[in-house]
Amino acid sequence: xxxxxxxxxxxxxxxxxxxxxxxxxxxxxxxxxxxxxxxxxxxxxxxxxxxxxxxxxxxxxxxxxxxxxxxxxxxxxxxxxxxxxxxxxxxxxxxxxxxxxxxxxxxxxxxxxxxxxxxxxxxxxxxxxxxxxxxxxxxxxxxxxxxxxxxxxxxxxxxxxxxxxxxxxxxxxxxxxxxxxxxxxxxxxxxxxxxxxxxxxxxxxxxxxxxxxxxxxxxxxxxxxxxxxxxxxxxxxxxxxxxxxxxxxxxxxxxxxxxxxxxxxxxxxxxxxxxxxxxxxxxxxxxxxxxxxxxxxxxxxxxxxxxxxxxxxxxxxxxxxxxxx
Amino acid sequence: xxxxxxxxxxxxxxxxxxxxxxxxxxxxxxxxxxxxxxxxxxxxxxxxxxxxxxxxxxxxxxxxxxxxxxxxxxxxxxxxxxxxxxxxxxxxxxxxxxxxxxxxxxxxxxxxxxxxxxxxxxxxxxxxxxxxxxxxxxxxxxxxxxxxxxxxxxxxxxxxxxxxxxxxxxxxxxxxxxxxxxxxxxxxxxxxxxxxxxxxxxxxxxxxxxxxxxxxxxxxxxxxxxxxxxxxxxxxxxxxxxxxxxxxxxxxxxxxxxxxxxxxxxxxxxxxxxxxxxxxxxxxxxxxxxxxxxxxxxxxxxxxxxxxxxxxxxxxxxxxxxxxx
Amino acid sequence: xxxxxxxxxxxxxxxxxxxxxxxxxxxxxxxxxxxxxxxxxxxxxxxxxxxxxxxxxxxxxxxxxxxxxxxxxxxxxxxxxxxxxxxxxxxxxxxxxxxxxxxxxxxxxxxxxxxxxxxxxxxxxxxxxxxxxxxxxxxxxxxxxxxxxxxxxxxxxxxxxxxxxxxxxxxxxxxxxxxxxxxxxxxxxxxxxxxxxxxxxxxxxxxxxxxxxxxxxxxxxxxxxxxxxxxxxxxxxxxxxxxxxxxxxxxxxxxxxxxxxxxxxxxxxxxxxxxxxxxxxxxxxxxxxxxxxxxxxxxxxxxx
Numbered sequence: 001x002x003x004x005x006x007x008x009x010x011x012x013x014x015x016x017x018x019x020x021x022x023x024x025x026x027x028x029x030x031x032x033x034x035x036x037x038x039x040x041x042x043x044x045x046x047x048x049x050x051x052x053x054x055x056x057x058x059x060x061x062x063x064x065x066x067x068x069x070x071x072x073x074x075x076x077x078x079x080x081x082x083x084x085x086x087x088x089x090x091x092x093x094x095x096x097x098x099x100x101x102x103x104x105x106x107x108x109x110x111x112x113x114x115x116x117x118x119x120x121x122x123x124x125x126x127x128x129x130x131x132x133x134x135x136x137x138x139x140x141x142x143x144x145x146x147x148x149x150x151x152x153x154x155x156x157x158x159x160x161x162x163x164x165x166x167x168x169x170x171x172x173x174x175x176x177x178x179x180x181x182x183x184x185x186x187x188x189x190x191x192x193x194x195x196x197x198x199x200x201x202x203x204x205x206x207x208x209x210x211x212x213x214x215x216x217x218x219x220x221x222x223x224x225x226x227x228x229x230x231x232x233x234x235x236x237x238x239x240x241x242x243x244x245x246x247x248x249x250x251x252x253x254x255x256x257x258x259x260x261x262x263x264x265x266x267x268x269x270x271x272x273x274x275x276x277x278x279x280x281x282x283x284x285x286x287x288x289x290x291x292x293x294x295x296x297x298x299x300x301x302x303x304x305x306x307x308x309x310x311x312x313x314x315x316x317x318x319x320x321x322x323x324x325x
Numbered sequence: 326x327x328x329x330x331x332x333x334x335x336x337x338x339x340x341x342x343x344x345x346x347x348x349x350x351x352x353x354x355x356x357x358x359x360x361x362x363x364x365x366x367x368x369x370x371x372x373x374x375x376x377x378x379x380x381x382x383x384x385x386x387x388x389x390x391x392x393x394x395x396x397x398x399x400x401x402x403x404x405x406x407x408x409x410x411x412x413x414x415x416x417x418x419x420x421x422x423x424x425x426x427x428x429x430x431x432x433x434x435x436x437x438x439x440x441x442x443x444x445x446x447x448x449x450x451x452x453x454x455x456x457x458x459x460x461x462x463x464x465x466x467x468x469x470x471x472x473x474x475x476x477x478x479x480x481x482x483x484x485x486x487x488x489x490x491x492x493x494x495x496x497x498x499x500x501x502x503x504x505x506x507x508x509x510x511x512x513x514x515x516x517x518x519x520x521x522x523x524x525x526x527x528x529x530x531x532x533x534x535x536x537x538x539x540x541x542x543x544x545x546x547x548x549x550x551x552x553x554x555x556x557x558x559x560x561x562x563x564x565x566x567x568x569x570x571x572x573x574x575x576x577x578x579x580x581x582x583x584x585x586x587x588x589x590x591x592x593x594x595x596x597x598x599x600x601x602x603x604x605x606x607x608x609x610x611x612x613x614x615x616x617x618x619x620x621x622x623x624x625x626x627x628x629x630x631x632x633x634x635x636x637x638x639x640x641x642x643x644x645x646x647x648x649x650x
Numbered sequence: 651x652x653x654x655x656x657x658x659x660x661x662x663x664x665x666x667x668x669x670x671x672x673x674x675x676x677x678x679x680x681x682x683x684x685x686x687x688x689x690x691x692x693x694x695x696x697x698x699x700x701x702x703x704x705x706x707x708x709x710x711x712x713x714x715x716x717x718x719x720x721x722x723x724x725x726x727x728x729x730x731x732x733x734x735x736x737x738x739x740x741x742x743x744x745x746x747x748x749x750x751x752x753x754x755x756x757x758x759x760x761x762x763x764x765x766x767x768x769x770x771x772x773x774x775x776x777x778x779x780x781x782x783x784x785x786x787x788x789x790x791x792x793x794x795x796x797x798x799x800x801x802x803x804x805x806x807x808x809x810x811x812x813x814x815x816x817x818x819x820x821x822x823x824x825x826x827x828x829x830x831x832x833x834x835x836x837x838x839x840x841x842x843x844x845x846x847x848x849x850x851x852x853x854x855x856x857x858x859x860x861x862x863x864x865x866x867x868x869x870x871x872x873x874x875x876x877x878x879x880x881x882x883x884x885x886x887x888x889x890x891x892x893x894x895x896x897x898x899x900x901x902x903x904x905x906x907x908x909x910x911x912x913x914x915x916x917x918x919x920x921x922x923x924x925x926x927x928x929x930x931x932x933x934x935x936x937x938x939x940x941x942x943x944x945x946x947x948x949x950x951x952x953x954x
Contacts, residue, residue: 026797136940140933142883144890145906145925152913152922163914219426226382226421227441227492228414241431256786263792264887268910279891282796290800294793305784317431317476 012302019298023291024067077288086292090274095176096166097262097273103189104196112201116208138202143261147195147268162188164270192269196261207250212243245316252308259297329499329532330356335392337378346603348374350556361526361533363543366553367600372536376502380413415445418493422505424485428477434488435473441495460491483514500532519545544568552576555601555611562638572633572640574616618644663945670941673934680931684740691736695729702728707917723919734905735924741901745815746882752820754827754874761831779825787822788884794818795893808896819881827873834866868946876939879932886928902928
């Protein structure tokens with residue numbers, strides 16, 4: 001347990017150091033904190049004074065140390081476009097992305113498990129073949145194109161659903177603007193969520209089917225049948241629990257890809273989340289925001305990876321992870 | 326009193342892409358309670374398939390094409406799947422070859438033992454655990470209560486096989502089918518496991534079918550053997566008698582090939598040739614291409630099991646009855 | 651050698667699998683079209699003299715207002731969609747295959763060295779590979795693209811786009827191939843012919859290249875095929891976001907991007923046709939990859 005924690009912490013520190021270093025280099029080379037703070041229409045003397053005040057003429061290492069210290073306190077600079085601290089901007093956009101990812105993930109899990117398991121148990125049936133065929137197709141369509149096609153069919157041609165934005169939002173505890181409590185919000189959420197899941201869903205279906213088919217050939221499944229257990233129990237407990245292991249592992253890696261997909265999906269649907277913000281920040285050269293996004297993604301990455309490892313340790317008794325004797 | 330198990334004219338056929346494979350043909354044998362029958366033969370002879378077919382565990386593309394299997398007065402081949410499921414693991418238990426592969430790595434021993442009782446006897450978990458501990462004691466496993474919470478990878482091979490035997494005993498079955506129970510074990514452990522099997526079946530008056538390729542194993546445990554070759558039974562009789570003076574040329578060859586029979590000579594006696602592939606069976610007696618005493622009748626006709634003149638001993642050879650003891 | 655191929659299990663299975671045959675035919679057509687783009691495309695969309703703004707946003711030939719001059723219609727500048735698609739596919743394929751060559755080259759080299767020499771080098775390289783494998787290529791590529799574009803500015807970035815994209819995608823994916831090659835090398839190392847070659851005194855490089863390498867290639871082939879599809883997709887995503895190919899020398903991804911806004915004004919063909927072509931391209935590569943995986947090595951590549 002300790003060994004695992006220590007390893008994780010070291011890994012976390014390493015990742016954050018790398019990200020912070022990249023971020024710092026970026027800011028130092030191409031960012032302009034003075035401009036970020038006061039805009040462009042300020043005299044040269046004022047700018048020099050401000051530079052001095054901000055410590056921009058200090059040696060690099062000193063600046064880096066200061067950067068780290070500030071980052072730990074939640075200050076990664078000021079977005080010159082929004083004229084607000086970068087972290088604030090990100091946090092205000094986070095609910096949009098998080099809700100999208102949440103609904104999408106739910107969709108993926110709820111659909112891929114039954115589809116994959118069914119296709120594994122009855123691989124030759126028509127429905128199973130259809131599922132696998134559609135999955136192969138789905139894996140070949142880029143996320144953004146699915147999004148575009150959906151907009152074209154459902155928004156432009158059929159006018160069933162709106163094609164951009166989040167719709168009517170409701171503010172719940174602490175300023176979280178959610179779209180989940182209004183039907184308009186849901187109407188806006190459906191297409192982006194489906195588009196976001198459009199590659200991960202078939203991927204997981206294929207994965208679950210492949211892994212489960214292998215598991216179904218194993219001796220312990222045959223033995224379970226020989227013991228006269230009910231089919232449901234054999235498939236859902238004996239077989240599925242073993243199928244979960246590689247699926248969890250792959251799922252963890254796919255997280256990063258999911259974040260990339262949110263960037264793409266939010267761009268197409270004009271969904272005001274962190275992903276769209278990232279693209280805009282690059283276009284505007286808003287380095288603070290860019291760096292802040294990198295940092296936040298790094299943190300999310302580490303947290304989720306740790307969670308995935310813990311879950312894996314809970315399912316697989318051969319790995320001693322959290323809280324086992 | 327009718328026999329515990331009566332197998333009559335059993336045919337098992339596998340429908341493959343390029344033809345039909347007759348894995349088991351014309352198999353007949355009877356077993357009384359308390360009797361131990363050894364099913365002997367090399368790989369591919371059809372002995373495992375015979376064993377599996379008793380509880381209908383033959384997976385597609387195989388099926389029982391012909392024959393009757395009467396167990397405790399019931400015809401198993403025509404039973405509905407739900408009825409067979411109730412018999413499996415309850416009245417008839419099966420032991421597989423490799424204990425590491427047979428136990429599910431992600432479930433505790435406790436779960437894998439109690440589930441049989443919960444499924445067949447409707448016990449509560451507590452009651453089932455008590456029975457499990459009792460059976461673990463019967464197979465001489467130390468600290469049985471601790472084992473329930475452990476996982477298969479935490480135990481040694483010998484212990485695992487004992488646990489599997491314990492699982493077989495949980496419901497006090499009338500018949501145990503053991504498929505190569507010691508092949509995957511250390512030689513030293515083998516003897517212990519075989520002694521255990523012998524002792525348990527004798528004490529509980531259970532029927533035992535021991536499937537193996539190892540003549541030493543049958544000689545230790547069984548009182549009757551049936552030798553299989555290319556899907557058919559070619560000789561049956563009391564174990565000691567058959568081993569001491571085999572009637573069928575194949576059995577003779579098998580015994581003759583044992584290291585003991587080489588009598589200190591540098592080379593072991595071999596039976597020339599190999600067992601025919603089931604796709605390419607020779608006409609007449611399947612053994613005739615390798616048989617030293619075959620003649621014209623042997624090439625044309627499949628010999629049925631004929632009396633050899635010794636009590637209880639039958640051999641599928643036209644020349645059997647005329648051989649001297 | 652040709653005879654050997656025709657007799658092989660691979661070709662036998664191929665002949666009996668109509669999906670594989672169809673995919674192969676379609677892919678060949680697409681690759682040849684891309685290769686001979688200047689000859690096949692009806693117009694050269696990047697020749698400013700041939701482009702007439704008056705012909706902008708013409709619909710495809712089967713719709714009202716379409717002409718046979720532009721079978722699939724034109725975009726907002728008056729360029730023929732069919733032509734831009736063909737040139738765009740050429741760029742997409744070029745980058746995709748370039749990236750895969752790079753990752754194959756790197757991966758094979760590292761895999762060979764790592765597996766053959768073992769020891770600390772092997773340990774270090776494999777740890778590196780593990781770390782890299784846990785990062786999503788697409789995300790890293792997007793970040794890299796974003797960072798480089800911020801660093802160099804849009805103009806300079808566009809100049810460097812092709813080699814840059816090849817490098818980014820290629821460098822991100824070497825671990826998979828390296829791992830597979832290394833596994834094969836380890837298996838082959840144990841065999842006697844390697845021992846014999848070493849005893850004779852052959853130099854390591856020779857042993858690795860001429861003896862071990864040929865045996866490791868078939869799993870690499872499977873991975874490489876699917877990786878081309880992945881690379882094409884990654885490049886398309888990057889271009890769509892604006893971190894990839896510029897409008898002046900577009901790939902299918904950037905074509906989709908520039909055509910997107912016109913969906914709302916009715917000129918749907920500008921974005922849809924390149925998109926469909928992209929999907930078809932990726933699909934046939936994936937299908938072929940699946941087929942090869944099933945035939946050459948069933949235990950290999952189940953999800954990604």
